[in-house]
Amino acid sequence: MAEVRFSHVTKKFNENMILNGVSAEIKDHEFVVIVGPSGCGKTTLLRMLAGLEEITAGEIYIDNVLVNNMHPSKRQIAMVFQDYALYPHMTVEENMSFALRLMKLKSGAISARVHEAAAILQLTKLLKRMPKQLSGGQRQRVAIGRAIVRHPKVFLFDEPLSNLDAKLREEMRVEIAKLYQRLNATIIYVTHDQVEAMTLAGRIVIMNHGIIQQVGTPIEVYRKPANLFVAGFIGSPTMNFLYGRLQAEGEKLFFKNDSLTLYLPPFLLADAARNAGREAALGIRPDDVVIGPGVREDCSEKIEGILEVSELLGHRENLYIKAGENRILAAVEAFFNQSPGSKVSVGFNYRNMHVFDKKTQKRINNS
Amino acid sequence: MDILYSIYEVAWFVLIVAAGIAALEGYFYYHFKLYGKKWFMAVSAVFFPLAAVLLCRYLGLVEGGGLGRVWAWFFIAQVLINLFFKHIVKGRFSLPYMLLAPAFTGLALLLVYPFVFQIYLSFHDLKLTTIMAWKNTGRLPFAGIQQYINVFTTSPLSEITFWTLLLRTLLWTFTNVFFHVAGGFALALLLNNEIRFKGFYRTLLVIPWAMPQVVAVLAMRGEFHSQYGFINIMLGKLAAAFPALAALGFGPVQWLSDHPLATCTLINIWLGIPFMMVVILGGLQSISSSYYDAADIDGASYFQKLRYITLPLIRPVLMPAVTLGTVWTFNNINVIYLVTGQSGGTEQADILVSALYKAAFTYNRYSYSAAFAIVIFAMLFFISVFYYAPTFGRGNLGIRGSLRGKVISPSSPARG
Numbered sequence: 001m002a003e004v005r006f007s008h009v010t011k012k013f014n015e016n017m018i019l020n021g022v023s024a025e026i027k028d029h030e031f032v033v034i035v036g037p038s039g040c041g042k043t044t045l046l047r048m049l050a051g052l053e054e055i056t057a058g059e060i061y062i063d064n065v066l067v068n069n070m071h072p073s074k075r076q077i078a079m080v081f082q083d084y085a086l087y088p089h090m091t092v093e094e095n096m097s098f099a100l101r102l103m104k105l106k107s108g109a110i111s112a113r114v115h116e117a118a119a120i121l122q123l124t125k126l127l128k129r130m131p132k133q134l135s136g137g138q139r140q141r142v143a144i145g146r147a148i149v150r151h152p153k154v155f156l157f158d159e160p161l162s163n164l165d166a167k168l169r170e171e172m173r174v175e176i177a178k179l180y181q182r183l184n185a186t187i188i189y190v191t192h193d194q195v196e197a198m199t200l201a202g203r204i205v206i207m208n209h210g211i212i213q214q215v216g217t218p219i220e221v222y223r224k225p226a227n228l229f230v231a232g233f234i235g236s237p238t239m240n241f242l243y244g245r246l247q248a249e250g251e252k253l254f255f256k257n258d259s260l261t262l263y264l265p266p267f268l269l270a271d272a273a274r275n276a277g278r279e280a281a282l283g284i285r286p287d288d289v290v291i292g293p294g295v296r297e298d299c300s301e302k303i304e305g306i307l308e309v310s311e312l313l314g315h316r317e318n319l320y321i322k323a324g325e326n327r328i329l330a331a332v333e334a335f336f337n338q339s340p341g342s343k344v345s346v347g348f349n350y351r352n353m354h355v356f357d358k359k360t361q362k363r364i365n366n367s
Numbered sequence: 368m369d370i371l372y373s374i375y376e377v378a379w380f381v382l383i384v385a386a387g388i389a390a391l392e393g394y395f396y397y398h399f400k401l402y403g404k405k406w407f408m409a410v411s412a413v414f415f416p417l418a419a420v421l422l423c424r425y426l427g428l429v430e431g432g433g434l435g436r437v438w439a440w441f442f443i444a445q446v447l448i449n450l451f452f453k454h455i456v457k458g459r460f461s462l463p464y465m466l467l468a469p470a471f472t473g474l475a476l477l478l479v480y481p482f483v484f485q486i487y488l489s490f491h492d493l494k495l496t497t498i499m500a501w502k503n504t505g506r507l508p509f510a511g512i513q514q515y516i517n518v519f520t521t522s523p524l525s526e527i528t529f530w531t532l533l534l535r536t537l538l539w540t541f542t543n544v545f546f547h548v549a550g551g552f553a554l555a556l557l558l559n560n561e562i563r564f565k566g567f568y569r570t571l572l573v574i575p576w577a578m579p580q581v582v583a584v585l586a587m588r589g590e591f592h593s594q595y596g597f598i599n600i601m602l603g604k605l606a607a608a609f610p611a612l613a614a615l616g617f618g619p620v621q622w623l624s625d626h627p628l629a630t631c632t633l634i635n636i637w638l639g640i641p642f643m644m645v646v647i648l649g650g651l652q653s654i655s656s657s658y659y660d661a662a663d664i665d666g667a668s669y670f671q672k673l674r675y676i677t678l679p680l681i682r683p684v685l686m687p688a689v690t691l692g693t694v695w696t697f698n699n700i701n702v703i704y705l706v707t708g709q710s711g712g713t714e715q716a717d718i719l720v721s722a723l724y725k726a727a728f729t730y731n732r733y734s735y736s737a738a739f740a741i742v743i744f745a746m747l748f749f750i751s752v753f754y755y756a757p758t759f760g761r762g763n764l765g766i767r768g769s770l771r772g773k774v775i776s777p778s779s780p781a782r783g
């Protein structure tokens with residue numbers, strides 16, 4: 001029932017360009033997560049959509065209606081704030097019903113909606129409490145309750161879980177996923193936690209420096225990051241990058257730097273002649289680093305490295321390896337029985353290798 | 368040389384105060400330390416009353432005949448103090464008590480003693496005709512509660528009755544505090560916006576409050592002068608410019624002689640607004656802007672935000688300020704005295720305290736005034752305790768208006 005469209009949206013605070021021509025479309029019933037590092041303009045974008053911040057240039061449409069100058073309450077959106085912003089002098093019930101009372105709804109209808117929302121969020125027993133008598137997670141649920149009683153077209157969540165501890169955050173993440181299935185509404189969810197983004201999103205919008213870097217499903221942005229920033233931002237542990245130059249020898253394409261030479265097969269990067277000479281960055285996720293002498297299909301030839309540190313995480317183990325000037329992180333099955341300082345041979349899985357142009361930062365391989 | 372003498376006097380005074388504090392601390396110190404010793408009890412019961420009597424004698428506080436009686440009082444007091452230290456204090460909390468002692472003694476001398484003396488006066492009859500007898504014999508005719516009856520039945524001044532004064536005082540207090548809060552609130556709301564030269568405006572607006580009150584009031588009083596005052600000049604000009612207004616009786620007003628109370632009220636409102644403004648502005652600035660964002664999304668209009676967000680949230684700072692303002696205004700003699708006092712002493716602008724002042728120092732009815740003051744004190748006390756005190760810590764229950772209680776939960780239909 002609600003689509004949102006950003007069209008070349010720009011925001012300046014005084015002379016500081018915060019958002020630089022953001023264009024995106026969010027479809028009906030879609031759960032879109034906006035991620036990006038702190039200060040990249042996520043909250044600002046959300047506040048502009050909510051009508052709390054002026055739009056310097058560009059247009060925002062909700063259901064094809066231009067809302068640039070529409071009052072926040074007329075946009076039929078509901079927002080859950082980063083700090084919840086529960087009215088401290090009202091009980092949970094009053095907080096949740098405030099908007100409805102301002103709409104002059106009948107008290108029966110108000111009560112029905114509040115109790116319905118309270119039942120969904122397990123707040124029924126807390127309705128008479130004051131916000132300061134609630135735990136962080138309960139407050140968070142009240143903030144969500146305040147949003148859902150209004151039956152809005154679009155829900156906006158601004159880092160709703162950032163004030164919770166890790167355990168509670170996991171629980172609430174599942175709650176929000178359930179809530180989405182139940183409400184089946186359009187949700188725009190801001191976070192800088194990429195785990196939240198990957199698990200919740202139907203589509204992810206990755207932002208940096210006020211520019212959208214990539215839009216896509218979690219799998220897309222994970223498998224095919226469009227540029228170096230996205231590649232480094234999405235995925236945990238972070239992707240390995242090797243910097244060097246592409247060189248052609250006959251029909252074969254090689255990646256070279258001071259201490260390493262890697263053959264790049266054509267299914268990874270075709271058209272050797274055209275790519276030769278480029279400054280490039282190779283991206284390999286730690287999971288795609290193959291350790292040990294055995295030969296595997298689609299795997300690069302082995303290079304020699306030295307194990308510097310190993311971290312045991314339980315079922316996985318992180319190995320920090322140094323190969324010449326290159327530092328490589330490998331995530332392998334526990335237990336890797338070698339002590340720091342020992343030699344290991346390292347290979348890379350060609351199927352999940354990413355090649356980026358260092359100058360433009362863009363991805364240049366298509367596979 | 369005069370200067371040297373002054374310095375010598377001040378130094379002497381400081382020395383006496385220091386010696387007093389030292390004596391006091393020493394007194395406490397030994398009581399804390401030696402409270403268990405029998406010999407100390409005996410010595411202190413003999414020594415301290417004797418020293419006190421000698422001191423009183425030296426200072427000329429008691430005449431020869433009264434010495435025995437005074438000694439008996441001090442002796443009893445000392446025995447009680449000894450028992451207190453032995454059975455209740457038992458040497459605990461010595462440091463806190465010793466640190467508090469000087470301040471507490473100072474307060475006792477400056478507050479408790481006058482208050483007790485005032486109560487004593489209010490049950491006796493001290494006035495011009497009895498004051499000489501009191502000086503000579505130290506005795507005053509006992510009056511029982513007659514003075515209190517007089518407070519309610521006779522006039523403290525020449526014509527106005529107590530009840531008229533009370534009504535006028537309540538009106539005066541209400542009008543002033545109302546406009547202080549309303550004006551302060553309006554200005555604070557303006558200053559809380561993003562405007563240029565905010566600091567400059569704030570400074571300008573605080574000036575009436577920062578100036579010595581005498582200067583501020585006398586300056587304003589000049590502006591109410593019937594001929595040369597700014598206000599009447601403006602009124603005259605307006606009347607001249609718009610004859611229609613003049614025909615309706617609009618024109619210069621004899622402020623000080625015809626409407627002294629209105630003049631005082633206007634001046635006092637002007638004086639009191641800055642305080643409320645500063646307090647309310649502080650409250651406004653402490654409200655997180657995200658509540659307003661949330662209210663915007665919830666669809667609250669400007670006035671609804673004011674009513675349901677701003678007011679309840681500044682209540683915790685507003686209520687103490689209103690209580691203080693009420694007490695100050697109720698007790699405000701400065702403005703009334705400075706505005707009317709010199710112009711032939713009109714009674715048209717007197718409120719309870721200014722009438723009290725006149726009763727005591729113009730009509731010299733000391734005991735009557737003492738009773739009068741206690742009545743005023745009692746009234747303020749009850750106003751503060753019963754009206755304001757319950758609302759202090761109650762920021763939570765702020766909303767009592769139409770929005771509250773509309774939600775009736777099905778589980779508890781009888782909810783009030």
Ligand SMILES: Nc1ncnc2c1ncn2[C@@H]1O[C@H](COP(=O)(O)OP(=O)(O)OP(=O)(O)O)[C@@H](O)[C@H]1O
Binds near residue numbers: 013036039041044045
């Ligand atoms: N009112 C303002 N005036 C000036 N600059 C602002 C204002 N609000 C935000 N900014 C700037 O805009 C940039 C983006 O801020 P924003 O709050 O949107 O970041 P964010 O992506 O939500 O970050 P976080 O993840 O830390 O919440 C920041 O550099 C911030 O300094």
Ligand SMILES: [Mg+2]
Binds near residue numbers: 158
């Ligand atoms: Mg933010």
